[in-house]
Amino acid sequence: MKLMHILLLGLVALTSCRRGERNEPLIAVIVPSQxxxxxxxxxDATVAAATSLGYRTRxxxxxxxxxxQDNLVDAAIASGARAIVLDNAGSESSISAVRxxxxxxxxxxxxxxxxxxQGIAKAQIVADNRQGAHIVAxxxxxxxxxxxxxxxxxxxxxxxxxxxxxxxxxxxDKVPTLKLxxxxxxxxxxxxxxxxxxxxxxxxxxxxxxxxGNDTMAVGAAAAVKxxxxxxxxxxxxxxxxxxxxxxxxxDMDATTLQPAVLIAKLAVKEADQFLxxxxxxxxxxxxxxxxxxxxxxAKDYSNFxxxx
Numbered sequence: 413m414k415l416m417h418i419l420l421l422g423l424v425a426l427t428s429c430r431r432g433e434r435n436e437p438l439i440a441v442i443v444p445s446q447x448x449x450x451x452x453x454x455x456d457a458t459v460a461a462a463t464s465l466g467y468r469t470r471x472x473x474x475x476x477x478x479x480x481q482d483n484l485v486d487a488a489i490a491s492g493a494r495a496i497v498l499d500n501a502g503s504e505s506s507i508s509a510v511r512x513x514x515x516x517x518x519x520x521x522x523x524x525x526x527x528x529x530q531g532i533a534k535a536q537i538v539a540d541n542r543q544g545a546h547i548v549a550x551x552x553x554x555x556x557x558x559x560x561x562x563x564x565x566x567x568x569x570x571x572x573x574x575x576x577x578x579x580x581x582x583x584x585d586k587v588p589t590l591k592l593x594x595x596x597x598x599x600x601x602x603x604x605x606x607x608x609x610x611x612x613x614x615x616x617x618x619x620x621x622x623x624x625g626n627d628t629m630a631v632g633a634a635a636a637v638k639x640x641x642x643x644x645x646x647x648x649x650x651x652x653x654x655x656x657x658x659x660x661x662x663x664d665m666d667a668t669t670l671q672p673a674v675l676i677a678k679l680a681v682k683e684a685d686q687f688l689x690x691x692x693x694x695x696x697x698x699x700x701x702x703x704x705x706x707x708x709x710x711a712k713d714y715s716n717f718x719x720x721x
Contacts, residue, residue: 545579
């Protein structure tokens with residue numbers, strides 16, 4: 413069945429070639445979702461950068477499903493892609509897909525999420541999630557100062573979720589005046605974060621703050637707090653999404669950490685172009701990019717996951 417799928421994809425690619433649609437080399441862009449604003453921003457930035465350099469692109473989403481990701485990598489191979497820019501579906505479950513593409517002569521550039529093995533991908537360009545967690549946790553502790561707080565964690569299978577929560581606690585566990593009363597996953601979901609925050613608010617009438625592993629959950633928590641009529645609860649997120657920045661400017665959230673998704677995507681395309689032309693990226697495989705703290709004081713300087721001023 414899988415072989416037939418690949419053959420059909422190859423036939424489509426051959427038909428496209430006959431129609432004159434393959435004059436430009438193809439870069440396949442595979443992200444977790446095209447609905448999530450963070451992943452859409454990195455996909456859009458990748459496409460814009462690749463198009464400006466004369467490449468053709470195709471964007472697909474694996475929905476954090478390693479099997480679907482395997483099929484999309486096979487599709488990229490069958491389509492004759494020269495490179496793949498991939499925000500992968502798992503640090504361990506993605507290794508075989510990256511290795512398979514590499515063996516077929518396709519250069520793979522990982523963004524946002526790394527894999528557990530080096531020497532397969534041409535580059536792994538990721539945000540410094542630990543550093544980002546430290547700076548937003550420090551801001552959270554400064555704003556809350558003392559009292560009870562809750563944490564909303566990301567999807568358990570996502571390495572970044574664990575890195576962020578560890579980073580939060582490397583800061584917050586050293587503050588004796590703060591007490592963690594609830595820590596549960598909301599799976600990166602705004603709706604789930606809203607529901608779980610409602611429950612936490614009912615159980616903890618003295619809650620002083622909520623620290624969330626991403627902005628989608630933070631925005632959901634902020635909506636639940638607003639709906640409850642409670643005031644003075646500090647809420648922070650992680651990612652630097654447009655919704656979170658708007659919430660910071662309006663006072664519904666206090667801070668977030670901006671992951672430079674657009675910058676990382678541009679770097680991946682630049683290095684892919686360099687590799688395809690010269691055989692080398694000119695950079696080390698593992699590249700870690702610092703995050704920025706966004707508060708009400710500097711929120712105007714950021715838009716759509718990048719610094720604009």
